[in-house]
Structure formats: structure tokens, C-alpha cells
Amino acid sequence: METTRTVAVNGIELFLREQGEGPLVLLCHGWPELSYSWRHQITALAEAGFRVVAPDMRGFGRSSAPQPIEAYSIFDLVGDMVALVAELKETRAAIIGHDWGAPVAWHAALFRPDLFTAVAGLSVPPPWRGRGRPLETLRKGGVTNFYWQYFQAPGVAESELERDVALTMRGILGGGFSDPVRSLFIPEGGGFLGEVAPDRSLPDWLSEAELALFVEAYKASDFRGGLNWYRNIDRNWDLTAPWHGAQIRQPSLFIAGSKDPVISDAMSGKQVAGIERVLPNIQQKLIIDGAGHWIQQERPNEVNAALIAFLKKVL
Template identity: 85%
Template sequence: METTRTVAVNGIELFLRERGEGPLVLLCHGWPELSYSWRHQIPALADAGYRVVAPDMRGFGRSSAPHPIEAYSIFDLVGDMVALVAELKETRAVIIGHDWGAPVAWHAALFRPELFTAVAGLSVPPPWRGKGRPLDLLSAAGVTNFYWQYFQTPGVAEAEFERDVTATIRGMLCGGFSDPTRSLFVPEGRGFIGRSASSLPLPSWLSETELAFFIEQYKESGFRGGLNWYRNIDRNWDLTAPWDGAQIRQPALFIAGSKDPVISDKMSGKHVAAMERVLPNLKRKLIIDGAGHWIQQEKPAEVNAALIDFLKQVT
């Protein structure tokens, strides 16, 4: 039976969903999501013999959302997971992340290999340190309207998203990153969501009840906390300089959808193709045909089977 509680870790409070007994598995969600995004994985992994813990990550849902932008660096996000393992009275864990949760998982494995003994990333490839700060490189290339850039100025994206939370969440989960034809560039004067978001039909993998849960949570929390993750992109590049060229040597798994815009652009495609350079112990690279970005919600049977097979190998 799944239980929920809130714990104090790393100077904040994290809301947790927990189920099962056995080796610890942490599930880190992305943006704009919640621990609820793992609703199909929590029971499946628990039934397979694991202690599964999925937090609302820092800034999301019922967890703390510190106001300062600087409180959302990759060190803070990984620090939350390190402190969570200690709070759970465990000494090791397998860490799994989707979307923004994937960089948290990859960096947790990179920073603390003795603690995070295996790692899986969904939708976002492992760290690939470019030649400069990501936002600086975009500007140098003449790009001014990528969504990362749109999210930088505090208050701008918040105002758009919070004006109609129902349309925002419907647009994100029913369109947005799940639509391979949708641009991740923000047209001048139109915003990120677009004007037709409220009328988008639900995909087969999402019910009105499930959508309503996300909407109600974001009406309560707002969007600032999650957007602050994006406002540390260049800062994270500076902070991780000591790990330039480092490899993640633990057993690793990568899963993504073939129609996910996050991996289908030219640069990300190169990273996916060459991720063994960062992950020398990559056990499997699973690209699920026809799936989009919300992979663990869209294709739970395939994702669960791959995760359980991986966990059986590494625990």
C-alpha cells in the first residue's frame, strides 16, 4: 500500500510517496510534473521487490519552494537526494529520473558513486559539457527565443502559466513536449503555451481525473519553484567545471520516446548516439517507438519492464 509523508532534509521539507520493501529506489520527476507522474511505476517496482520513494522535488507540489533562485542549483537538487537517502536510514540507492529529474539522477551518480550505485535517465541524456555556458552559446548563435531563454526573467513565465493553470497544464501534457511537431521556441507575443491549449484533446494515456490532480496541485504551488531550475542552467555549468570530461561508471539505463522533441534535435541526437562516452557501463539504450516525452506515463508497461529488468541486474 502506498503511503505519503513529509520529511525534513537539506534545510527544506520534501513530500514523499512510498511503497514496498527491499533495495531503495528513488524516482525523481521533471517539469512541470510531480511525484504523481510515477503513479504507474511505484506499485510495479514495489511489487517487484523494491522500496520505492518518489518525492515532490524541491520547488514542486507539496515540497518546500525556497524563494531565492540560487537555492535551485544542481548541488542543492542532488543534496536533497543525498539527504533523503540518509533520512530513510539507507546507505545506497538506485536513482531514476525523468526530464529535469534525469540531470539530478545523472549528477547524483557522478558526485556520489558510493551512494548511488546505479542510475537510469528517462528522456534527457547524461551530462554533456559544452564549450561554454548553455545560454551564452544560444545567444552567440543568434538564438533569442528558445524556451530556456523565455524562462529566465523572474515573473514572465509565471504570469503566463498562472493566468489559467488549467490551460497551462493541459497544454503541457496534451501538447507541449509530447507533440513532436511543436516548436520549443517561443513566438514573439504568444507565450510558451499557445492560445489553443484549453481545447486540446486528452491523449489516451491521461484521464480527466489524472489531469485534474496536476491542475489542482499547480493551482496551490504556482510555477516559480520549477522555473528556478531553468534559471540555474548557466550557473550549473560553472559549478560542475571540476567534473569536465568525467564519466559515470555505475551501471546505467537510458529510456526515451522516438517522438520526444527533447532528443530529436540535431545536438541532442548526437548526445544520445554517443552517450557511451559518458556512460561506459550503459546496460541498455531503449528508444520506444511512437512515444513522446512523458514516457513513463505514456508507456508504463514498457518502461516498467525495462526498469525492473535493469534493477534485477544491479541489485
């Protein structure tokens, strides 16, 4: 049975969902999500013979949300997972991440291969450090309205997203990043959400009760912590200079939906196509036909089967 608790690690507190016994598996969620996003995986992986721990990540849900923007660098985020493994009195773990949790998982494997002996990423391919800072590169290329850029100024996106949290979560989770009423490029004078109807129906994988849990959590926590992850994008590029061109050599797995716009843009598409140059020991690259961005919630059976087969092979 799943249990919950809060632990002190790396100078903050993390709220955890836990279940099972066996080799440790950490599940790192993305934005704007929670440990609850792994509700379909926690029991399935535990029943398959693993000790599963899913935190609300730094800045989200019931975990600490430090005030400084600089407290959300990739070093801080990976540091939380390293400290969590120690707090759990383990010496090795598999780490799995979705959306923003995927870069945490990939970098954890990159920075600490002694600790994270297997890694899986959902929806976001592994890092391939480009020639320049990502936001700076966008500006130099004439792009000024990508949603990453809209999220930079403190308070702007918060104001839009917190105006009606129920509508925000219905639009983002219910529509996904491929929602036709919202683009990843912000229209002039517009916002990220586009026009979301308060009575828009939810996809069949998300119930009203499940959405309500996300809504209540974000009403309590607000959006600042998660948005601060985006405000470290260029800083993370600077910090990871020592790993330029490095490979992740542990056994790895990548899963994404064929309709996920995160893997369909030119840059990410190229990264997915050439994923082996970063992941020379990749066991499977699974693109689930017809699935969108919230892959582990949308298609839990296929995701669970792939994760369990991978973990049983490599742990």
C-alpha cells in the same frame, strides 16, 4: 500499499510517496510534474521487490519552494537526494529521473558514486559539459527565443502559465513537447503555450481525473519553483567545472520516446548517439517507437519492464 509523508532534509521539506521493501529506488520527476507522474511505476517496482520513494522535488507540489533562485542549483537538487537517502536510513540507492529529474539522477551518480550505485535517465541524456555556458552559447549562436531563454526573467513565464492553470496543464501534459501548436522556440510577442483549446481532448494515457490532480497541485504551489531550475542552467555549468569530461561508471540505463523532441535536436541527438562516452557501463539504450516526452506515463508497461529488468540485474 502506497503511503505519503513529509520529511525534513537538506534545510527543506520534501513530500514523499513510498511503497515496498527491499533495495532503495528513488524516482525524480521533471517539469511541470509531480511525484504523481510515477504513479504507474511506484506499485510495479514495489511489487518487483524494491523500496520505492518518489518525492515532489524541491520547488514542486507539496515540497518546500525556497525563494532565492540560487537555491535551485544542481548541488542543491542532488543534495536533497543525498540527504533523503540518509533520512531513509539507507546507505545506497538506485536513482531514476525523467525530464529535469534525469540531470539530477545523472549528477547524483556523478557526484556520489559511493551512494548511488545504479542510475537510469528517461528522456534527457547524461551530461556532457560543453565548451561554454549553455545560455551564453545560444546567444552567441544567434538564438534568442529558445524556451530556456524565455523562462529566465522572473515573473514572465509565471504570468503566462498561471493565468489559467487548467489550460496550461492541458496544453503541456496533454500535448507534450511535440505539440504542433507550441514550439520550443517562442514566437516574437508570443508565449510558451501557443493556442490551447479549453476543450482539447486528452491523449489516451491521461484521464481528466489525473489531469485534475496536476491542476489542483499547481494552483496551490504555482510555477516559480520549477522555473527556477531553468534559471540555474548557466550557473550549473560553472559549478560542474571539476567534473568536465568525467564519466558515470555505475550500471546505467537510458529510455526515451522516438517522437520526443528533447532527443531529436542536433545537440541532444548527438549526445544520445554517443552516450557510451559518458556511460561506459550502460546496460540498455531503449528508444520506444512512437512514444513522446512523458514516457513513463505514456508507455508504462514498456518502461516498467525495462526498469525492473535493470534493477534486478544491478541491485
